[in-house]
Amino acid sequence: MKTRKIAVLLIMLFVVATVLPFVSYNVAAEEEAPKGPWVDEIVFFAEQEPAKVVDMLEKGDMHLYLIDVSDPDLFQKVKASPNLKYKYAFGLFNELTFNPVGPTFKNGELNPFSNPRIREAMNYIIDRNYIVDEIFKGLAKPKWVSFISAFPEYGRLADVIKLLEAKYSYNFEKGKEIIYEEMSKMGATLKEGKWYYNDKPVVIRFLIRIEDQRKQIGDYVAGQLEKLGFTVERMYKSSREASPIWLFGNPAEGQWNVYTGGWISTVISRDDSGDYGFFYTNLGFPVPLWQAYKPDPVFYEIALKLWNGEWKTWEERMELMRKGIAYELKDSVRIWLVDQISPFVSRKEIEVAVDLSSGFNNPIWARTIRFAGKVGGTIKAANREVLVDPWNPVAGSNWVYDSVVQQTLNDPDYISNPYTGLPMPNRFESVSMVVEKSVYTRASSDWLKLEFVDKVEVPTDAWYAWNYTTKKLETAPPGTYAKAKIVVNYGDILGKVKYHDGSVMTLADWFALWPFGQERVNPDSPLYDESALPGYRNWRQNFRGLRIVSEHPLVVEYYTNYTNQEAEFMAVWATGWPNIPWHVTAIGIYAEEHGMGVAFSADKADKIKAEWMNYIGGPSLKILEKALDECLTNGYIPFKEWASKYITTEEAKARYQNLKNWYQAHGHFWVGTGPFYLDTVNFQAHQVVVKAFRDYTFKADRWAWLSEPPIPESLVEVPDNVVPGLDATFNVKLSFKGKPYPNDRIEFVKYLLLDSAGNVLLSGEATPGETGTWVVKLNSTQTAKLSPGTYKIMTIALSKDAAMPSTKETPFTVIPQISYFQALVSETQSQINAKVSTLETTLAQTQSKLSSLEGSLAGLQSTLYGALGLSLVALLVAVYAIFAGKKKTES
Secondary structure (H helix, E strand, C coil), X not given: CHHHHHHHHHHHHHHHHHHHHHHHHHHHHHHCCXXXXXXXXXXXXXXXXXXXXXXXXXXXXXXXXXXXXXXXXXXXXXXXXXXXXXXXXXXXXXXXXXXXXXXXXXXXXXXXXXXXXXXXXXXXXXXXXXXXXXXXXXXXXXXXXXCCCCCHHHHHCHHHHHHHHHHCCCCHHHHHHHHHHHHHHCCCEEECCEEEECCEECEEEEEEECCCCHHHHHHHHHHHHHHCCCEEEEEEECHHHHHHHHCCCCHHHCCCCEEEEEEECCCCCCCCCCHHHHHHCCCCCCCHHHHCCCCCHHHHHHHHHHHHCCCCCHHHHHHHHHHHHHHHHHHCCEEEEEEEXXXXXXXXXXXXXXXXXXXXXXXXXXXXXXXXXXXXXXXXXXXXXXXXXXCCCCCCCCCHHHHHHHHHHCCCCEEECCCCCCEEECCCCEEEEEEECCCCCECCCCCEEEEEECCEECCCCCEEEEECCCCEEEECCCCCEECEEEEEEEECCCXXXXXXXXXXXXXXXXXXXCCHHHHCCCCCCCCCCHHHHHHHHHHHHHEEEEEEEECCCEEEEEEECCCCCEHHHHHHHHCCCCCCCHHHHHHHHHHHHCCCCEECCHHHHHHHCCEECXXXXXXXXXXXXXXXXXXXXXXXXXXXXXXXXXXXXXXXXXXXXXXXXXXXXXXXXXXXXXXXXXXXXXXXXXXXXXXXXXXXXXXXXXXXXXXXXXXXXXXXXXXXXXXXXXXXXXXXXXXXXXEXXXXXXXXXXXXXXXXXXXXXXXXXXXXXXXXXXXXXXXXXXXXXXXXXXXXXXXXXXXXXXXCCCEEEEEEEEEXXXXXXHHHHHHHHHHHHHHHHHHHHHHHHHHHHHHHHHHHHHHHHHHHHHHHHHHHHHHHHHHHHHHHHHHHHHXX
């Protein structure tokens, strides 16, 4: 029996030992990150009704919504649901855009907002806290300047900004007084509470967007304007309806006075020095409204210097930034209203990185999305709209609704870190830079090496320009200099990286179409497109040369005049990646230069009455199919004299055949190198299906470390009381997930001391203490300036690993010196009294003990007396006995 049990046990051990390795292997195989994305496919579809969106998410008919759920009431449902989760982004902001043309329009009507003082006074008319509390229900913060309050520039300038926020806080009567004064100066008259000009009511034509809270904002502002005596025409419009009026229309026509503007920062903005130029001068957009801007000459000079980077030190740059802020509010062609706090919602089982600025409008979302603990599956992703404008590789749609889909298909050379905004290499390995000493820049990334020299000379064999006439390359003239040389190592990629249609990357994909961008600005070329000129001029101003250093690995040397305070952005100005293979772009080039009725840009298509080229749908497909067949038959090589060194006719035909096979399988011409490929497109249903590209270079877990932003949490320990004329110490405690935040990962900790009205009284930087602690020390001179009352200390901590400042306001009390000394005397008196009381108690106890001892001694004395008496008696008896005995003997 015992032998049988042992045999059975040995058999079981053998089975376990044999099977277990295979079980473990299968589990590991399921969890292993695949090449390409975590999931098998994503189905994009349109849903515009917010309430339906939340319902579909709750039921599982949708896994994530690619636009924020901004309705406060619906967001409360999201927060309460056990099936949903959310992450915040902070890149959306709202403003009022004013038409500055005037004093009158072409139709003779008065435009009040041509007057800078009236525009400035509108800051007092708008109650930003009302908009935050009543319209956004807390999902926003009041905003007075262009800088987003959640990003670094605001933190750097907080001491100046806080002063202006207090100065321009809501004060309707003050704003009304200024506006009435200026309206009278402009020749308007107030009759029975209404403004008139030339006996006609002064009408404010107000373009109000209807898609989101801007409708409520518009109604609120319209009501404020009516209180001022203006007649307001509320023009409710969608984006498509409003854009031709305010953005592309002639502002002098007087079609509008005010527009409810909205903006999104698609990446975390680390440098907002271009804001003054973009929002307040003609440097911004090449459209009629921007060309009508006429800022103060001093403001324009500040904006221009910052726009062109004409500063030598960081201190000089910051001084320009400080000066410009006040001019923003003086000029006020825009009134900034709120920075939104935007929730991006998904099902609880979804894991995905969300950009702190743009939410899902960052390629990182497509490279991190997955079902928790699972490989594969289908993601159902909805958006407000899907498939808005034509797609093409040169000048197609720039709608966020289209780009968020394209981010799954295309691969960029770099991806912006969703938490810091700094570029991260995606398709290059490393960069080394040599920079002219006169340029201020710094690097904080380990993939970038930085060196400074006196001068950067461009070698004479570097590519410099394309000669339109000779159709040949021109090299850099002797004595050509640049601000920087940027050497980029892309790795050993040629002959290895695959495109979606099966083509393999060659040097042709990098350089065969190099003349194309320059031919688009050649007036004698059939490819000429006037809309390409602004971009080309900017490129030409900065581009100084290019050289191919090696092919294996591919190393390219760029020379540029572009500079940035952070060297990473200089590097990625130069880097590139041929996401679209040359042959895909070539069929569009062929169709446009052969006059087949399509054009890459909407502007050119409109001018020549052609179709805006669309690679994924519409009438363009048949035209491009015909172009492809002709290219395949002829072995077409664009810019042949140049490109033939990279492409043979046989190679061209093979590429076109790949594309033809792709088109027959998928019904479109969109081919890239991204982690997904475009499978099907349905314009009628507004639906797109993308599928995993398993020949993608990288595995799905490449960006897994970006799961959560390490934003420090702040706690400020304040003194019990601050006394004027005495030192005071505040301890700022920084942590993340309950652990002290390493001091070496903190960029800075600033502090502002605010009075009860929000005025900035003191400001400075904290110094590092023990790990996770930063110390604010106020000396006696600083505290002497503080009157008794309640104050706040605002601390602003910026991490090197998350570019969203951690801001904390903590109240503290300043007490009068006499109160302090009275309290001190009272405390001292209490301490003395306590000690006296203790001493009295001790004395009483001692006295009691002495009394007790005295009693004991008295008793002892009595005892002794008694004992002595007895002893005497005994002695007498003994003596008596002796004498008595003697007497007896003698007898």
